[in-house]
Amino acid sequence: MARIAVLDDYQRVASRFADWSRLAAHEVTFFHEPLADPAAALGSFDIVCAMRERTPFPAELLARLPGLRLLVTTGMRNASIDLDAAARQGVTVCGTEGVGSPTAELAWGLILAVARRIPQEDGAMRAGGWQSTVGVGLEDKTLGIVGLGRLGSAVARIGAAFGMRLVAWSENLTAERAAECGAELVTKDELLRAADVVTIHLVLGDRTCGLIGARELALMKPTAFLVNTSRGPIVDEAALLAALEAGTIAGAGLDVYDREPLPVDDPLRQAPNTVLTPHLGYVTEETYRVFYEQTVEDVESFLADAPVRVLTP
DSSP: OEEEEEEETTTTTTSSSGGGGGGGTSSSEEEOSSSSHHHHHHHTTTTEEOOTTOOOOHHHHHHOTTOOOEEEESSSSTBBBBBHHHEEEEEEEEOOOOOOOOHHHHHHHHHHHHHHHHHHHHHHHHTTTOOOOOOOOOOOOOOEEEEEHHHHHHHHHHHHHHEEEEEEEOTTOOOOHHHHHTTTEEEEEHHHHHHHHHEEOOOTTTTTTTOOOHHHHSSSSSSEEEOOOSOOGBOOOOHHHHHHHSSSSSSEEHHHHSSSSSEEEEEEEETEEEEEEOOTOOOOOHHHHHHHHHHHHHHHHHHHOOSBBBBOO
């Protein structure tokens, strides 16, 4: 019998999005809170099922889990798992497919919420008020898309439907690819100067960590909004907080943060002109169904000595 841990089931829904009875011969434990000491909590488990990057698995933690045989991550990429260290330790890492559209949809939810002050007006109405702010329309405005891959191109299609001018930049983006998405290729600085909304759709890595810092934020219009649904460290949080407090940009819509869950006392929670969501980009019923059903498949296949969707080299 294998001992299986299912981590970070924050909403206590993992059990209903897959048929876990297929693993009835084994012991499955669901964890609903972040682990204060992952090594202590997981030391007796053979198999661990992680939800995205909610619990990182660097080499140091893996070394403290000598009994670990299988690590499943939702999604086919997880920068918080040291795949080489896992391979050296003999731990198989498997992934799942996902659904791309929810993150692009949430990006637009944040754009609309911050531009039209929807949370503020909702709060004012519930307090008895009526029309307390003046929003900003999007038609004929410029949408700056940083990263024009699968998610960025989906965001571009919606921006075009709103009648926005589209400009885009990433290190390897070509003019031809930009044109395919209805966008104009510009430099990063040109994008930041021109855009009324800057939306980020890049993978976090050495080249993108801190990509948007104080210098970049200073290039933005004082009327412009920044939206980040990718990964927190792509934007320098301290610089963003300073820009928001100084009013040098009009606002921000954020779904991702340097530390997650965002600490209760983090100053971003009190930042002006922001709409904050708790990393909801992938959190939909459709995505969870794929994630958890394929997690069960991964475990089942591994226990049958026929692992699928293997990520370890």
